[in-house]
């Protein structure tokens with residue numbers, strides 16, 4: 001199927017104020033923002049940021065998220081240790097919230113981003129509508145990605161209040177936050193219109 005794109009129509013959209021301009025215009029005459037037919041280097045930027053986020057999720061999941069100092073000694077726990085702890089201690093819903101927010105959602109978002117890149121790179125037009133729905137979904141859940149940090153902060157407060165133990169966040173917390181922020185930038189760098197572009201309309205790297 002060959003649908004008509006903005007490139008066919010010889011226009012480009014200002015992504016800031018949504019005014020349409022002819023293709024040769026370099027700046028928006030209404031808000032002054034630079035104009036691009038598509039976000040510049042969208043594929044390269046999205047790919048590098050998504051790859052960086054994937055690598056950051058490794059220490060985020062393997063290093064301790066919380067370190068407990070108590071009279072009986074020190075104890076460190078990863079994200080999954082926390083999930084298992086709450087599942088075993090009758091607070092299954094907290095375990096489920098932590099699992100969804102810190103394990104499932106980050107990996108899901110990155111899987112979607114790599115899928116979108118695959119659609120663009122290999123011109124899978126038949127998947128473009130599904131890709132757009134998934135893009136909107138990960139854009140929407142982006143703002144909930146820090147939920148886990150709040151859960152950790154809440155747990156630290158609760159445990160410190162109940163016991164004579166000191167809890168500090170471990171190195172995984174920093175890796176996790178960096179992974180979340182990098183994923184948000186990767187999502188922003190992607191231009192979903194690329195999925196609908198025809199092969200001969202692609203600029204050098206998207």
Ligand SMILES: [Zn+2]
Nearest residue numbers: 014017028031
């Ligand atoms: Zn504008």
